[in-house]
Amino acid sequence: MLRAVFTRNLWRALGAVAITAAVAALLSGCNDSSPSAVSGAPSRPINAEGGKLDDLARASAPYIAQSTPGSTGYKVGPLDVLEISVFKVPELTQSVQVADNGLINLPLVGDLQASGKTPSALEAELRRKLDGTYIKNPSVRVFVKEYNSSRVTVDGEVKHPGVYALKGTPTLLAAISLAGGLDKETASTEVTIFRANPDGTRSGARVDLAAIRSGAVVDPTVEAGDVIVIEGSSTKTAYNTIMKILPFTALGSLAFVAI
Template identity: 50%
Template sequence: MTLRTGLMAVTLMICGGSFGGCINSSGGLENRAVWSESATPAAFDGAASNSGQIARAVDTYTAAATPGNAGYKVGPQDVLDVSVFQVPELTRSVQVSDIGTVNLPLVGEVAAAGKTSREIERDLASKLGAKYVRSPQVTVFVKEYNSQRVTVEGAVKKPGVYPVRGKNSLTQFIAMAEGLDHDTASSTVVVFRSNEGKRYAAKFDIKEIMAGRADDPPIQQDDIIVVDSSTSKEVFSYLVKALPAVAVFSLLQ
């Protein structure tokens, strides 16, 4: 299934009557993105009245959207910065191979894919400490998140799939796509996201963000960013109108 076909399938499902996820907008949430775990407007309205719950939801969204968090699992083609305290010859940048390993002096090949940086630190410390270095202090940072991708579509100059490198925001991915196509772009951007098998979407005003009047939301791996345009198909335009006016992630299915 192509990206455009997938988007059409999602939007056709919504336009076919499954509006449970197109939750109503609520005052006081402008420019903030939150997860709505319910598909019903009434449930969301109740949550919106609880400022503490909203604040926790924002924190949860921000943490989940940050690839540099401690739970990030390394993948093939990621680049790691490895350092061993007081052993400079072991300090270097290494790229994870297609089979998910890194090759380092003394210890040879070490499995990295599917592990967090902390888990890789422990593995390296164990291998180095067994034969070569007494009580090694190993630090591993993810320098480039090349195994993670974000798709940018719609009214941008260079639509495509782009790597997640560090903590990237919406405007940074728009910049990677060489900016808006000003001949056709509107101010509306929709971010599609999957979480635990569920599909969400949120609407943002990119011009307000670029002007500094709205927060620039963090983007996470596998997000699909679609910049609305004057030439958008009717079904997508219908979805844009159905989403809340504020930056709320609404359940689609």
């Protein structure tokens, strides 16, 4: 599987002509001339006109996977910190970090596979292990205290491009802040976010930071695995070309075109 690797030098090196050619090649290779023929793709393209950009929350709504930090469907991963409480059993009420191999270790229970399970699934498993053996009808609660397994890539015109761990329920502005904020000398206010879809494809959406800061658009929540690219003066023309040609899901496919 091709992997999208975003670096500042790469984005600066890409010109509108080269990207437009890649777009044309991508579209000519489709069996259906309509870009919305992509499986699961909405027919409505992203509005790329200045001041009328769709905010990410609406644009990506059909693709939000149940793995967002803070959601009930979030699956625990290595290095996450769990807060576990068992009513009237203080030795089992504690914070525990998931090991690299996905296990946690608890008194009376021993090693337990936590990675890949939702907090509610862990609650049910702990109840089964404790019920009848140590405690009758135990009351168990599990929630994620730190989302250390969830990471997002922030690249483009920021001070410190890189991969950062998400904490709590992170927003776009918070993710950019983790990367040291915008490079004020080169950054624009336009951001493109690439996201993996449940079916294995990728999608993209744009959002205007100025609109977020003014309160016109809600600061969107970012998800684990998102790639956030902050545009600069050298990439703006190329991005505008892409957004005018490709709808939502086809834009994501472009991220995997070898250039």
